[in-house]
Amino acid sequence: MTIKAIVFDAYGTLFDVQSVAAITEETFPGYGDIITQIWRIKQLEYSWLRSLMGRYADFSTITRESLAYALRCLGLTHDVATFDRIMAKYLHLDLYPDANATLTALKDRKLAILSNGSSDMLNALVRNSGLDRVLDATISIDAKRMFKPHPDAYSLIEERLGTPPADVLFVSSNPWDACGAKAYGLTVAWIERVTPEAMALECVKSDVVTPLTMFKALRMQMDELGLVPDHRIRALSDLPKLVAAS
């Protein structure tokens, strides 16, 4: 294939959603990790459920609602200022350490983000991280009012970049997103940050697990959806070699 554009998922792929754990732990000592995991799992669920119910709300709303859920189900009371301070971290998520160098190395192709995030969230995130210097486009699914993995969401790549699916490499660490992109007809590189072997070792006992282990078990292993990504890589930094060889 000729890769003319490389399109990245944002949350969990370029940006580390686990990086909210510092602020949740600081705000609610002892609960940082479990808040972070329940928040992320419900955030994704709500994006799928609202899409299915035909009750779209933008990702900013969904992110607030899923945080509210996490705090409520843990019995953690809070005021508006505390809530907003945690939410603000979502506009300042940490980049994965290899994100900047990888994007810079790929600069001879068209580079974009396609994300469930609302335009406001994504633009702030990209500006705050400095990625606006290397990206050609930041595409929010907001225009379609359907979250990934609905095909309408992926159709925005061709609409916005003018690059047909056959010339696009889509990169995501989210298994469901890699499958959705594959189902749509994109070439897909899935970032497998936790191997099955490492995962199995973490789950040697079932009576207790850490919330992060449960999250990894639920969200970081390739899903059984009858779809297989074209490439499995271990980190963003594996991409330049893969692209050069394609």
Place this chain on the structure above:
Amino acid sequence: MTIKAIVFDAYGTLFDVQSVAAITEETFPGYGDIITQIWRIKQLEYSWLRSLMGRYADFSTITRESLAYALRCLGLTHDVATFDRIMAKYLHLDLYPDANATLTALKDRKLAILSNGSSDMLNALVRNSGLDRVLDATISIDAKRMFKPHPDAYSLIEERLGTPPADVLFVSSNPWDACGAKAYGLTVAWIERVTPEAMALECVKSDVVTPLTMFKALRMQMDELGLVPDHRIRALSDLPKLVAAS
């Protein structure tokens, strides 16, 4: 309202999906609980993801795929016979202890199941549990090739029973299902088997949780989807009084 028909969700509402834990624990000692929880969480995710991707597969397939996922991510090897033996339990799930008496007490209304399960699975389950004696209809969403909470799934109630949404009481313990039914326009009774207070007490520490606690946190608290069920009850046995008062 005049309640002419009472329609029940099956998995988690009439039938205890946690009752697979005995066979998973017997088969993989020490792993029974975590297999059960990952299996159920992924089963639901796959129903939503496949609906969104436009890649419908029936619930029997999804149930197999989610079990395969759970075993793989825990590093548990198995042969076909073992796998099939665990799967077979899904056709023999335990009824909640108050299910039979509740349905019998409500027998003067039309009684039905509306479930994500495939027709084959549901018919076997209903027959094996003896519920066929009290139910007027067992409706699978299979005919629509869209899982709940998509509106097409709930539209089957009127299609099959001839009862308009205004005359239906829909009963589910699954928060996302209660919300989906409410969004569609049904009157909804949500069974809150775990109160927020009990949940918060279980999650007093975030460094370790049991898989079952994580499941309850993710799946048994009312979701933040901008929808509120008409009734909150604590058990199926609360229904006859609620229906009599309506």
